[in-house]
Amino acid sequence: MLNWEDLRHGTAAQRAAYAVLKELGIMDTLGPYHPVLAGTFPLDLNVPGSDLDIICEVHDIQAFRRVLTDTYGHLPGFEVRSATRNGLPTVVCNFTWRGVPVEVFGQPVPTRDSSAFRHMAVEARLLALAGTDAAAEIRRLKAGGLKTEPAFAQYFALPGDPYETLLTLADRPAEELERVVRRARQIRAACPFCQIAMGAEASLVYEDPYTLAFLNLCQANPGHVLVIPKRHVERVCDLDDDLTARLGRTVARVSRAIREALGVSDLNVFQNNGEPAGQEIFHVHFHLLPRRPGDGLFRVYPERLPPHQSRAVLDALADRIRAQM
Numbered sequence: 001m002l003n004w005e006d007l008r009h010g011t012a013a014q015r016a017a018y019a020v021l022k023e024l025g026i027m028d029t030l031g032p033y034h035p036v037l038a039g040t041f042p043l044d045l046n047v048p049g050s051d052l053d054i055i056c057e058v059h060d061i062q063a064f065r066r067v068l069t070d071t072y073g074h075l076p077g078f079e080v081r082s083a084t085r086n087g088l089p090t091v092v093c094n095f096t097w098r099g100v101p102v103e104v105f106g107q108p109v110p111t112r113d114s115s116a117f118r119h120m121a122v123e124a125r126l127l128a129l130a131g132t133d134a135a136a137e138i139r140r141l142k143a144g145g146l147k148t149e150p151a152f153a154q155y156f157a158l159p160g161d162p163y164e165t166l167l168t169l170a171d172r173p174a175e176e177l178e179r180v181v182r183r184a185r186q187i188r189a190a191c192p193f194c195q196i197a198m199g200a201e202a203s204l205v206y207e208d209p210y211t212l213a214f215l216n217l218c219q220a221n222p223g224h225v226l227v228i229p230k231r232h233v234e235r236v237c238d239l240d241d242d243l244t245a246r247l248g249r250t251v252a253r254v255s256r257a258i259r260e261a262l263g264v265s266d267l268n269v270f271q272n273n274g275e276p277a278g279q280e281i282f283h284v285h286f287h288l289l290p291r292r293p294g295d296g297l298f299r300v301y302p303e304r305l306p307p308h309q310s311r312a313v314l315d316a317l318a319d320r321i322r323a324q325m
């Protein structure tokens with residue numbers, strides 16, 4: 001339900017959200033700013049602590065701040081701040097009413113064109129195609145600590161930055177969203193690492209909302225661990241910055257734990273992309289392979305190092321890659 005007034009016919013949480021909006025009179029007070037309700041309540045994906053996200057079209061920042069301060073400045077936790085987001089002047093205001101956090105977000109953008117509203121709209125379309133199991137699983141992911149858009153990206157195995165990818169999908173026709181839903185079903189059924197992320201048997205050594213580490217089935221040396229993103233991403237080049245950073249942190253933490261637990265500080269970290277590179281399971285995974293002197297495993301150059309390349313060749317290659325950064 002993308003119209004806030006429909007919440008009065010919804011679940012208990014949606015009806016409670018509707019009551020808060022009515023008691024505050026906020027959709028009337030902010031009427032000149034064309035408010036829409038975005039976020040999780042319209043999708044029935046709210047978890048404890050979810051806020052009511054009200055998006056406004058604001059061209060006069062100072063006047064908008066005055067309205068908010070005059071009307072809601074006395075409420076608990078009231079805070080209003082100006083910032084620049086995506087190059088646009090932005091107002092963000094927070095307060096609580098009867099224990100429910102409220103966030104008002106204003107930018108000089110028609111509210112139905114705002115990222116928050118478009119995210120919600122495409123999420124509603126995906127849920128309508130994917131069914132109630134999808135909503136239940138996304139609610140579970142959110143309860144486990146994921147924000148809404150990363151939770152959708154994880155459930156639907158979306159590549160890249162979750163916020164950007166969902167905005168791209170928001171402009172796509174139904175057939176493309178159907179393809180996304182079908183592909184996600186196929187991946188969940190076929191990918192052994194997705195199944196471990198969903199709770200299949202594995203010898204876990206670490207888990208957080210985004211990443212997982214478990215013992216490789218084949219222990220060429222004891223303590224060979226795989227670190228994966230819980231989201232199905234095929235190759236390292238499909239990872240967004242946030243997930244990459246989280247994976248890097250898990251790799252370093254697990255490396256330390258292996259060192260302490262097994263008394264082995266020598267370790268390879270390697271990660272294969274594509275069949276010629278030796279990738280067997282097409283879900284990004286980092287191998288953490290403890291090494292012992294003379295164990296005869298894994299060498300990048302099995303025979304001997306090739307000679308150093310000339311500086312001119314190195315610089316030319318570096319130029320080509322740097323141009324794509």
Ligand SMILES: [Zn+2]
Pocket residue numbers: 187191192193194195231232233282283
């Ligand atoms: Zn997978």
